Amino acid sequence: MRRIIGAFKNPASRPRAIIWSGVALVGIVMFSAVSVIGTSVNWFCTDPCHVVHLDNTKTFEAGSHVQVNCVSCHEPVNANPLVFVWKKLEVAPDLIPTIMGTFDLPMNKGSYVAVEMPDIMCTQCHALENRDVTPSSGIIIDHTAHSSQGVTCATCHNRVAHPEENVEYTLPGDEKHENWMTMDACFRCHTLSGESESKTPATGKCAACHPAEFELVPTTHAADGWYTRFGASNGHADAAKAEASQTAEAMAAEPLELKHAVGPVLQTAASVNNCYTCHLETFCSDCHGLSMPHPADFRKTHSEQGLSKPEVCAPCHARSAAEAKDRAFCNACHHPDSKPGVLWRTQHDDVVKSKGIGECFDCHGAMYCEACHVRGPAAAEKYLRDN
Ligand code: HEC
Ligand code: HEC
Ligand code: HEC
Ligand code: HEC
Ligand code: HEC
Ligand code: HEC
Ligand code: HEC
Ligand code: HEC
Ligand code: HEC
Ligand code: HEC
Ligand code: HEC
Structure with missing residues (x-):
């Protein structure tokens, strides 16, 4: 430093000192300008930082802004040179993970x-x-x-x-x-x-x-x-x-x-x-009529709700419009061999004749059939009214 100041003080070496300092200054300015511009062109953002921006560059190239410079969207607009340089320095620490691949x-x-x-x-x-x-x-x-x-x-x-x-x-x-x-x-x-x-x-x-x-109905619904x-x-x-x-x-x-x-x-x-x-x-919920899914103990409790409000269950469980009437939908599960929409009472005999009565007692008690069959029509009528 002292030698440089000395070179300026000495009249003989002063012109050379001025020329060389000028050259150095121009060099620094050129270097800065090249760095700032260089780090602002798309090439710098995509190629050297290839590792980090690999995916990102692909999407950029697929977009409508390929002709636009990265910095126009990613660095402040019309910023003064200081802010601009500061923005470069701010991201400088990213260099290490970029090189090390630890981003x-x-x-x-x-x-x-x-x-x-x-x-x-x-x-x-x-x-x-x-x-x-x-x-x-x-x-x-x-x-x-x-x-x-x-x-x-x-x-x-x-x-x-x-x-x-x-x-x-x-x-x-x-x-x-x-x-x-x-x-x-x-x-x-x-x-x-x-x-x-x-x-x-x-x-x-x-x-x-x-x-x-x-068209307001989406294609998924078709x-x-x-x-x-x-x-x-x-x-x-x-x-x-x-x-x-x-x-x-x-x-x-x-x-x-x-x-x-x-x-x-x-x-x-x-x-x-x-x-x-x-x-x-x-x-x-207007169509479902109740909150879904069913509660855990529904196997035990559904008959009451089903008998009192069959219209709530029918949209989901009936197999036909006819079966959606009254309690007929119960048959969809309970008597799956039944024909939808025909009273089970008038068709259970067909199923008994073709399949036997074994399965019936999975659900019905031993005396269930007797309620209608043994005690005669009046008892059957009374049973139907009461149940
Ligand atoms: C609320 C969402 C929303 C916001 C906020 C919004 N846009 Fe849009 N913009 C849209 C939609 C939706 C369209 C129509 C897209 C289409 O054609 O499918 C559109 C269309 C455009 C178009 C026309 C594209 C063409 O192909 O002609 C331009 C340009 C645009 N926006 C720019 C902007 C700019 C700039 C801003 C901020 C000042 C902005 N938008 C804010 C939703 C938005
Ligand atoms: C340097 C200028 C420039 C900048 C900055 C810029 N755009 Fe664009 N943008 C363009 C040009 C050029 C086109 C293509 C011609 C056109 O459709 O206007 C375009 C097209 C678009 C389109 C229509 C094409 C498409 O892909 O949908 C939209 C929308 C749009 N720009 C929104 C934006 C939004 C949002 C921003 C900010 C995040 C932005 N632009 C920043 C110049 C620019
Ligand atoms: C027209 C404006 C515009 C241009 C030009 C632009 N970007 Fe982006 N960039 C955006 C926007 C907006 C986002 C935010 C996306 C988001 O958050 O979903 C983004 C996000 C990113 C991200 C985060 C990762 C991602 O995909 O969301 C990176 C990295 C990036 N840009 C780099 C670049 C590079 C490199 C270039 C030039 C090759 C560039 N951008 C050019 C607007 C632009
Ligand atoms: C960040 C919240 C926000 C997002 C996201 C948003 N909007 Fe809006 N939108 C608003 C507000 C706020 C209004 C003004 C409401 C008012 O004036 O009462 C509005 C109003 C509108 C209007 C005018 C409505 C009218 O009554 O005439 C349209 C059209 C619209 N938005 C379309 C869109 C579209 C399309 C998108 C998605 C691409 C979108 N908006 C995303 C907040 C948003
Ligand atoms: C983009 C809009 C849109 C979305 C998203 C949507 N729907 Fe729809 N959906 C409709 C329209 C419109 C109708 C016809 C409505 C009417 O007739 O009142 C409909 C009808 C229905 C119907 C009745 C079908 C019929 O034939 O009556 C069901 C069930 C349904 N949607 C379920 C769903 C479910 C579940 C989802 C989410 C996975 C969904 N929707 C998402 C727009 C949509
Ligand atoms: C705030 C704005 C906004 C409102 C309100 C809105 N939409 Fe959309 N809708 C959009 C936009 C944006 C798209 C296209 C973008 C997309 O693919 O999701 C779209 C796409 C759709 C599509 C086609 C895409 C698909 O999912 O199949 C259907 C159908 C649709 N809307 C139905 C409806 C119905 C029905 C309503 C009213 C209940 C509605 N929209 C209300 C903004 C809106
Ligand atoms: C027009 C009548 C109707 C409408 C409207 C309707 N659903 Fe359904 N939903 C049904 C039927 C019928 C079933 C029985 C489906 C089956 O066989 O699995 C069902 C079953 C379901 C199930 C399965 C029950 C379970 O928990 O296992 C879900 C979840 C469901 N619907 C969600 C929805 C949603 C969310 C909507 C509104 C966006 C909707 N539904 C609108 C008739 C409807
Ligand atoms: C929104 C449609 C919907 C409605 C409304 C509905 N269910 Fe269900 N229900 C279902 C679905 C879906 C299942 C599951 C079927 C499966 O897993 O195969 C089911 C299962 C059942 C089961 C069997 C439970 C088990 O553990 O196996 C019973 C019992 C049942 N529902 C009775 C009813 C009754 C009674 C009503 C009226 C109070 C009703 N459901 C209303 C859709 C519905
Ligand atoms: C979605 C199929 C389904 C529907 C619809 C259905 N059930 Fe059930 N029900 C079952 C299942 C599953 C069981 C349990 C059988 C078992 O424990 O082996 C059952 C058991 C029963 C039981 C014995 C409950 C207990 O205490 O163990 C009665 C009573 C019953 N259901 C009545 C009805 C009535 C009445 C209807 C019509 C209103 C009906 N069910 C509709 C599937 C259904
Ligand atoms: C999975 C359990 C289950 C099985 C298996 C079963 N049932 Fe039932 N059955 C029921 C339930 C629950 C009811 C009451 C439903 C109602 O009130 O509509 C019923 C009702 C009946 C009724 C009275 C119908 C009416 O109109 O009141 C007859 C008859 C009947 N069952 C006969 C049979 C016969 C015959 C078999 C064997 C082929 C059989 N059931 C198998 C559960 C079952
Ligand atoms: C609710 C009263 C009722 C109950 C309970 C009942 N049945 Fe019946 N059953 C009838 C009626 C009514 C007929 C006549 C049906 C017809 O011909 O349409 C009949 C007819 C029959 C027949 C045909 C008889 C013949 O002479 O052709 C057989 C088999 C039969 N039932 C078996 C059973 C069995 C097994 C059970 C118990 C699991 C049962 N029934 C429970 C009312 C009932």
Whole structure:
């Protein structure tokens, strides 16, 4: 240092000292500029950091923003050079796990990057106030209704630059994210019941988001066995059970750890029960008539409830419209050899004749038949009235 100062003091070496310091200064500036620019081009984000960003680069390349620079969305907009350099330094510690291969996966679990992304990242290019959005057919969207409530772009368009549908992830442990452009994700705020965990609740009426000609019944419902009156209906039952268990699992998951949330912090789309985006719970219970599944001791207790309110049981247990009348549906289980809809009393003799009476006493006491058969018609009539 003293020699450098000395070189400046000495008139003979001063010009050379000035020239060389100038060269050094230009060198530093060039190096910094190349570093800042170099670390800002997509190549730097994708290739040297290949290991970390392998999956992410694939999704980027499948997206509509391939021509856009990574830093336009991932570093502050129009920041001064100091902030810009600071942003570079801030991520410098990531270098070690990148080289050592000890980085945490899955990457961006729970999509916190989207929750922390301000609108300016998008509005720098997309000025929605002077652009008519033409959504795909069947969807209605009102951008102002959301931005006026502080709902950020990435709250819905989270995967816009990294669509994952047709991409296969290869990093071990990496996982795909929720896509918030789905109806379930809209129902993190919108609800049919009016109850919402969101601080910005909104309507779930179909007409708010779908035009009149839109087909409201989803394709899942057309599958065989989804629901057939007096036929197979296990399709919707299995789907409802699968959905309920998946929803419960998602609700039990740990909440997001967020540092700089700017968008609303919402429950996950997976914790929205898909059935209740289109149906109120009363839609289900009106048909079921009781809470499902049956209580554990129902084998012992169902006859009373079944006899007093047969119309509740019949939609699920009757084998035909005729059997849905009165207590006839009991036969579906108790006398499975019976013909649906014909009084068992008038057909049990056929079954006794073809199959014998052995099975009858699995349920009936030894004296049951006698109640009608031995004591004659009057006793049989009385028995029928009393039972
Ligand atoms: C048009 C804006 C935009 C551009 C351009 C963009 N990204 Fe993203 N990126 C996002 C958004 C929005 C998310 C948040 C996704 C989420 O949370 O579900 C994200 C998420 C990520 C993540 C977290 C992992 C993931 O898939 O969620 C990484 C890493 C990433 N981007 C890297 C890049 C790289 C590298 C580039 C350039 C090759 C790039 N991004 C270009 C908007 C962009
Ligand atoms: C550097 C400019 C730029 C930035 C930043 C940017 N976009 Fe884009 N975006 C484009 C261009 C260019 C297109 C393709 C042309 C078009 O459709 O407008 C596009 C297309 C889109 C589309 C339609 C195509 C599709 O994939 O659905 C949406 C939606 C979109 N951008 C949303 C966003 C969101 C949300 C952000 C912020 C996370 C964002 N953009 C950030 C430039 C940008
Ligand atoms: C509440 C959810 C939501 C929010 C918030 C939101 N959008 Fe959208 N956006 C949509 C939907 C839904 C569509 C229609 C998508 C379709 O066509 O299938 C759409 C369409 C668009 C399109 C047109 C795409 C095309 O193909 O023409 C652009 C561009 C866009 N949004 C940008 C933005 C920007 C920028 C912001 C933030 C200022 C934003 N959106 C906020 C849900 C949202
Ligand atoms: C973060 C919460 C939130 C999410 C997520 C959300 N919305 Fe909204 N939405 C709102 C709020 C709040 C309003 C305004 C309600 C009001 O003004 O009463 C609204 C209003 C609307 C409206 C106007 C409704 C009307 O009565 O005319 C439409 C259309 C809409 N949203 C579509 C969508 C779509 C499509 C999605 C999913 C892609 C979505 N929203 C996701 C909060 C949300
Ligand atoms: C807040 C906005 C919003 C409301 C309210 C809404 N939808 Fe949707 N719906 C969407 C969006 C966005 C999509 C397309 C994205 C997707 O694939 O989930 C969609 C897709 C659909 C589909 C086709 C996808 C599928 O699952 O087969 C059907 C059917 C549908 N909606 C029915 C309804 C019915 C019925 C209602 C009223 C009970 C309703 N929607 C209310 C936003 C909404
Ligand atoms: C995207 C909207 C949507 C979703 C999601 C949805 N449904 Fe439906 N569902 C409908 C519509 C619309 C109808 C016709 C309603 C009507 O006729 O009143 C319907 C009818 C039904 C019916 C009666 C069938 C019939 O023929 O009368 C059952 C049962 C049913 N849904 C069960 C379910 C279950 C269980 C789930 C969840 C696994 C579910 N739905 C999810 C829209 C939906
Ligand atoms: C139109 C009448 C009807 C409607 C509406 C209906 N269900 Fe069902 N549900 C049935 C029938 C019939 C069965 C018996 C199916 C079988 O044979 O397994 C059943 C069975 C079930 C079961 C299996 C019972 C168990 O616990 O083992 C579940 C779960 C179920 N439904 C859920 C739903 C949900 C959730 C909805 C509303 C979204 C709904 N159902 C709407 C008629 C209906
Ligand atoms: C929503 C449809 C639904 C309704 C309504 C319903 N059940 Fe069931 N019930 C079922 C299903 C599904 C099973 C299971 C069948 C199986 O496992 O094969 C079942 C099983 C049973 C069983 C056998 C229990 C066991 O342990 O094996 C009895 C008894 C029964 N129901 C009686 C009734 C009676 C009585 C009513 C009216 C009070 C009724 N159910 C109403 C769907 C229904
Ligand atoms: C879904 C099939 C199913 C239906 C429908 C059904 N039962 Fe049962 N019921 C059973 C089963 C299973 C048992 C237990 C048999 C055993 O313990 O071996 C049983 C047992 C009984 C018992 C003996 C209870 C005890 O104390 O052990 C009576 C009484 C009875 N049912 C009456 C009825 C009547 C009345 C109806 C119509 C209103 C009816 N059941 C409808 C399946 C059914
Ligand atoms: C799984 C148990 C079970 C078996 C096996 C069984 N029953 Fe029954 N049976 C019942 C129950 C429960 C009732 C009462 C149901 C009702 O009130 O409709 C009943 C009622 C009857 C009735 C009176 C019907 C009426 O109109 O009141 C006759 C008759 C009868 N059983 C005959 C038989 C014969 C014959 C057999 C053998 C082929 C047989 N049962 C096997 C459970 C059984
Ligand atoms: C509720 C009264 C009642 C009970 C209990 C009853 N039966 Fe009957 N049974 C009748 C009636 C009524 C007939 C005549 C049916 C007809 O011809 O349509 C009959 C007819 C018969 C016949 C045909 C008789 C013939 O002469 O052709 C046989 C066999 C029979 N029952 C067996 C049984 C057995 C076994 C049991 C006990 C498990 C039983 N029944 C319980 C009312 C009853």
